[in-house]
Amino acid sequence: MASLDHIERVFLGCDRPALHAAADWLLARERDGSLDMGELLIAVPGGRAKRRLEELLAERSAGRALIPPRVVTIAGLADRVLPESGGPIASRLTSMLAWSSVLREAGDALLSAVVPYPPPRDDWPGWWTLAEQVMQAADELGAHQLAVEDVATRATQPGDHARWQALRGLAERYEAMLSEHGLTDRHRARLDGVRTRSCACNHHIVLLGLADLSPMLSAMLKCLSTPVDALVVADPTDADGFDALGGLVQSYWQHRNVVIDDGMIQVCDRPIDQAGAVLEAVRGWSEALPTSADEITIGLGDEKLASPIERTLSLAGLPARSAAGRSMAGARPVQLLRVVAAFANGMRFDALATLLRHPDCEAWIETRTGDTARPWLTLLDRYATDHLAARPIAGWLGEEAEALQRVYQAACSLLPDQADALRPLQQWADPIAQTLREVYGGQTLQRYAETDRALVVPLEQIAQALQVLAATEPFAAPHCTFAQAVTLVVSQVSGQAIPAPGGEASIELVGYLELFLDDAPRLAIAGMNEQHVPEPPRASALLSEGLRRSLGLTDDAQRLARDGYALTTMLAWRDGVKLVVGRRSADGDPLLPSRLLLKTDDDTLVRRISDFVAEQNETQAPMLLTPGKHDRFLMPMPVLTPEPIASMRVTAFRDYLACPYRFYLKHVLKLDVLDDRATELSARRFGTLAHDTLRILAGDDLRAETSPKILSDRLGSALDQAFAKRYGKTPPVAALVQVEQLRYRLQAYAKVHADEVLAGWRIEHEEKTRRAEVLVDGEPFTIRGQIDRIDLHPELGHRLIDYKTSDTPKQPSQTHLKTIEGVQHWVDLQLPLYLDLSRELGVGETAQLGYMNLPKKVSETRLAIADWDAGMLSAAREQRDEVIRQVRAGVFWPPKQPPAFEDGFGGLCADDVADRAALIKASEGGGG
Amino acid sequence: MNQSRFNPLPHQVVRASAGAGKTYQLTTRYLDLLMRQEVPANILATTFTRKAAGEVLARVLGRLASACAGGHERQQLADALRQSDLSRADCLRMLRSLTDGLNRLAVGTIDGFFNRAARAFTMDLGLPPDPRLIDEGSPLAQQMRSDAIQSVLGEEAESDGGMVTLIEMLRRLHHDTAQRSVTDAIDQVVKDLGEVYRGYPDPVLWDQLPDTGLLTKELIDAALERLDAMRDQLPTNGKGQVYSGFRDRYEEIISDARLGHWDSVLDNGLVVKVIEDAEKYGHAPISEGWQSAVHPLAVHARAARLKALADQTQATHKLLALFDRHYKERRFAQRVLLFSDLTNVLADGLPGMGEAGVDELSYRLDAKVTHLLLDEFQDTSLRQWAVLEPFAQQITDNFEDSRGLFCVGDTKQAIYGWRGGCAELFDAVGALPGVEETTLSKSYRSSQAVLDAVNQVFTSLDGNAALKDCKDAAENWQAGFEHHRAAQEQLPGHVVLQTTDVDTGNGSSGMIDEETAATPDAHAHYVAGYIRDLTQQLPGQTIGVLMRSRAKARMLMHALRSLGIKAAEEGGNPISHTPAVAAVLAAIQFADHPGDSLARFHVSNSPLGELLGMDRAADVSAIARGVRRSLMDRGYAALIADWTERLAPSCGAGSLRRLMQLIELAEHFDDGDATLRPSFFVQTVQAAKVEDASPALVRVMTIHASKGLEFDAVVLPDLDGTLSGQDHRDLVVLDRDSPIEPVRGVYRRVSKELAGLTPELKRAHAQRAYEKRTEDLCLLYVAMTRARQGLHLLVRPLRQGARSGKPTGKPTGTGLTNLSYAAILRQALREDGGEGFEGDECLFESGSADWVGADRSPPPATQILLRPPEPIKLVSKPGHAARTWVKASPSEMHNQSRISADELLSIAPSGGQHYGSVVHAMFEQVGFIDEGLPEAEALRAAGESVGRSTIDLEETARSVLKSLGHPNTIALLRRGGADTLWRERRFMARLEDRLITGTFDRVHLWHERNKTVRAVLIDYKTDRVDDDSIDSAVERYADQLRLYRRALSTLIDIDQAAIETKLLFIGDDRIASVA
């Protein structure tokens, strides 16, 4: 047994914040008044305690500067305490890369014992993930002074045994690979250091509040010869509760109750209710005593509560910030890298659309193309809608082709040359930096300005990660693509955070593990629920719970004892504490109270359980804002056009009859939905394609053609031409399939058409926009529209035809008329208005009106002629005049019943608003 | 209480009717196990919903806690556990065993358990690490399905002849039609059939149709020729006239066969007779000659049809297989799993491992399942059972240990067949060795009046004329029904069956036409009016209106709204239905699509438009970009919260509450999907339903959604409409003897006529029809038993308006006997003569309509706070923040916190910054210069310690040594009587509200009597300077150095005046003093 003479315990007591006691102890050490703590290495549980300790030292040194101690978190301590011999230690990245290539080259037999479903060979990110999983297991084992070979020996369960035998072999290869290049694995180095007692550290080590040192760390510290002071957050009377290094003695603490007043505990339902309870706690404190924001800490048993609590506090007008900061994963430069990588992977249209939507990229494109006026995103959306975005992109079509090509090239210039080529990882560092320089270069940023911080910190971190990447040992560097390298960089920085700048008094939200040394006098902890406090061990793919137990890695009792001790300590010196327990998670999962709250006597236990399960009316989340007197979210009232409307399309009559307000939005204001979601031809575009194709039937050469074969062939080639013209040579496959479906329908139609021609019908006019003036109340009004086709028969006269390509065939009466309460109403006037449009072509009133249906069921391809008599047509005309009068008079209100199908206008037209009638009424009063 | 006094608990299957207390049974069993000192971690209790899991947990804990308190509750628990007495100590021990093991309780949803189990096998099953679980209905899943479909199409198109196959496949998929939509159509198929495929992926099962003998072209021609030659042998009647019908069919056969229209041939009446081997077609005899002449063509036609069906079935399989692979690849690549994945990977992987699999899983989870408690067992799917069965098997096989199986459920409520629920498992489990069955039919929910109606309907199914065509299913259902009794015998109730208004509309059949669904018809208006009257009669009571489809529920919602009745859908209404929320969504849509003029108009014309400055017609693209930037920098929740705060004065209380709920949804979104496009947020919100803070008393929902709920009164207005033979989701039928028997074949569904083509098809279709009927009856049972006291059955009158719009005088009688809920209820409940031809006619009534009674005042409405309470006032302490100070380096203190992005991103190892670090490291090696110079090698090593670089260290070391030979430098770095030298020494100080940390490059100190009396502070600079530039360089660094000096003076406790502060420009041997 090693001598432990170099270790000394100091009990800080529990009557005041441990950090204060520790700072005072440290300052008191400087008897000579030199304030030189340069030789101290202080280990604290977390980053926040480190920052706070430094502040306290600076604050308590009476305005003097000091030579600060090195303060590290417990995670960083092991790296500071290193074996003297054994060569340099491989960095984490190097280790991970070495593992990934060992795994990749393992060979099927060995590999399949570890992962039966390995990633594809060229999927480096897949191998990195796998390596990361192995490393995490190794970290956990290492902390317990175990190596892979120990597990291989001790795992007896058949599945584990085979897996760890294989891993043992791989671990040997991994270590051999490192040592071949003069490097050592960190866990191996530590194991050897402890075994040979060769650990040394040139600092005087101070452990502050580290009640659960890992076995490895304890062993390392014990083999030192330099002094170690363990500052224990406890009363000296509890000295037996701690080992030499201040680690918790489980047996001493495990049966101790945690003393909590019932009044401190509050049970709530949902996360938002927990936030409300926290707010009320703050209110209570502020009413009892003058309290400032930085005297209040909110602990988070469940980190997911940070968002609702922060929001609730700030909506209540209180300054609040998360001590952990905002996740780097969402930072703009990181997101930029992510979308650039996605774009580099196949240069797909959707990736381009996402890339250009990145605000920094969009701004850069404007500068780059020198075109700030052009709405790039709108062009892209229109393109996706009109031409169906090809994926990957292969040439642009249409009027804006040149402009789009320019923006595409600009986007491509963000990528390095040959981004697809495989290069050694470290060679990608500069191209990645170059991509970022391209977008962000030239900007001067203010480190302490809120908006710039969102760039400064991530850029700094990325640059650091890139430097590490650039320094990758060549032996470990895989040959990968640009996108893969970017993925690695993104994953390296994503776990980090952008800390809040600080400087303002603020309520801080602090993760549970950081709470132990928090020194704010008021503390509310939300999420005091089982599965969060104590935090359960993270199950992992390689270390199942059973294996953990057999290796002694899991010690729930130890955790419970430790957290019980910690909570007791946290409550000991505070007078303002609130512990909030939830019943349901945000996902609706039932929650249970933390066992810490149940480490108590029988009566209290029964009472707490009863409180927890008590039937409660759903608690009402507090109203944080004051609503206005009136709801001003109204439907915008139509604004009369200066000139009365004097012209309408034949198809617009249907819209007016359905709802004058929607007519106003669509046809007067010409509003439309625009997005880029199209993956194939919409019904409208399918119809247009059919029309464009069928147009050729009116040509002189085909007008009298009666061979279905010839007609069919000609229609087929016309279809191909029309399609290629609009959708290019590499359209989405779905559209190609649609073309074939349309071809099938056209083939069926060719037979029908041939029969018609045989029967004597000839196409007289093909589709063309026509106008006709009608007089209503003595005033002229123009009706516009296209008649798909006007046919003439020597005996039967004219017929006016509209092509229909909907899946099911339509009858004119079905679409034009609706029976309400036994009375027929005109709901569409398209076909009757054809008579108006064609009058000047000499088409008489008796012309037939009909649909030529080309439905999906091709046996139903046929003409559907309307059976309207003169009386009905005159009713239609009356309806027409009525609509014209209303449109002229600007009657676009009130809205009618919403349509059966979502048309995109539902939100604006308040289709599903519970009290739509009242809203319409209110809009009349308050809209404008 | 000691363990020995317990007999082992039997394995138990409990059939508990509606309202009979399933949760109570399950929790009693759980408590019984605790009493027997079973370890909670080993008791696996699963439910189907989170809510149910929460109830089980709360009930177990609550019953124990109140038993600990003593009195009546403890006796109740003792009775439930069949103990004469329970001591407080017993109860406490049970409670402690539970709370001590709280972290390892295995009570939760079945998905939750499968999740844990699957995670334990992540690598073995090839699952992605740390996956996110999503729902098949989520926008993300939808997006991935769409992408997967594009890949399927892409892959097919690229393969040889793939395009042709693809098109053929799609046409076959859709019954030989050329449907326009491709993606949506495939999506529908893969959604409906995905689970069937995953259950039966074997292509052989999808290829079971016999080849019944297609004829070759030659044989067809020969047969046709022969038939053609028989024109003069057409049969004649007594008068020698050819039977015209026979002749017409004959001609049709020939022409259709020539054209290859084999479908028409098969439908030909004469062919039908020939296949049936009938003697006559109409009156015309079919002679043997004719029989044998037509027969080959008939056989061929049938074979052709079967071939088409086989092709269609195989095309379906192929598509499903392809899609399944692509979809899975996408999910796994994005580390996303569907809940069904959990079941599927386990069902595919675990049972194959047999008992070893169970042991392995127990080991990995470090918990042995010794007791299995399964809730709502009738909803367990075959795939789920495949995972659970090995556990059940191990439990029931094992007689020595104390192990037990307990299933509770109700086959009468098996309405999730379309989701895979398989009630037949109930019988299978009942048949396991040593399993006892119990039936509970006492209802703790409904009044006897309601139960009487239920009894009356479900005990007379065998004689119900409406069910005449499905007697098997009806009788079997009835056999499983036990007479229901009310636990609260005195609870009043009221049941009516009555007709609604005569509909003068389009003669609706009750079948819903999706295109007109939103427009309420007369029936819907009547129902809405009826519900309005009910709300007045039953103040404060909950009313559940249960419909058969969502479309109909939506239609009724419209009708209720037009009467001004507040009603909510199950789970609340989508919050996008609130104008303020819609405006926010429009703004986010606009941010993603600045060219969406509708969204832009919507925002601009709302108070949010003012807030964003859109009313001032600014550069809208810049506004959109600004919104996107804020979304990225702050997240959705923070931005929307910010908007909400500023919009509050423009919102009514209701809108404001909904906006707050939107913030909650946004928080959820920030957690998971936030990196996706903004419009994705819009879709996510539109799909989400959120309960309003003041829940409406009237709830409209589908019967399926009402499962597990109860209402004071239930209205069933959607009872008409024939129960179709199959579910519209049934694109395929399975040939199996029962849902738990092996599947012999999978076929595309065909019409009733075609189903007769082969025995397999016929069997499969009949089996499906049987299952469907059973489920239909379950649905009716569930609907009726949701009612506590009032049950209102509304059916359409038999006399319906004709299409002309005028009611025909003649009622149709089929409404009494067709297969519909209305007819079943009419048959079971109506009194003689009460056929219900007319509108507004009462056909059955029992109990009393005013059951609410005068003494029962409505419960107070939930209090809603409209105004926030007084603001919270925190004091601000003067001066600085007490914690979390700004940390800075000295150079950042003085307005040098500006930093160029290029500098930040300069990673080149030869960069200026790096060179500076190397030189500093080398200078750190320099002691008092008059006492010796460092070796070149030591300098190089110091430079190397800075890190990898492309800097030539030898060269740098040489130049450092050279500069150490310069006169001014030598003069400065000499000891000169100093007794102490600091090199590269860090310091920390609090200055002007900031925590400053920095490093002194070099300090010379003089002491007298332990007190510092003099100091020289030296800062190395690598900039090059000359006579002209030195002043500005010094100016640049002066503030920073004064700060150093200030820090040093407090550190060593001497006056600042006693510190000489020098800048050494190394390269040019120039020294400058800072005043």
Ligand code: SF4
């Ligand atoms: S001496 Fe031991 S404990 Fe100290 S740093 Fe070295 S290896 Fe670590």
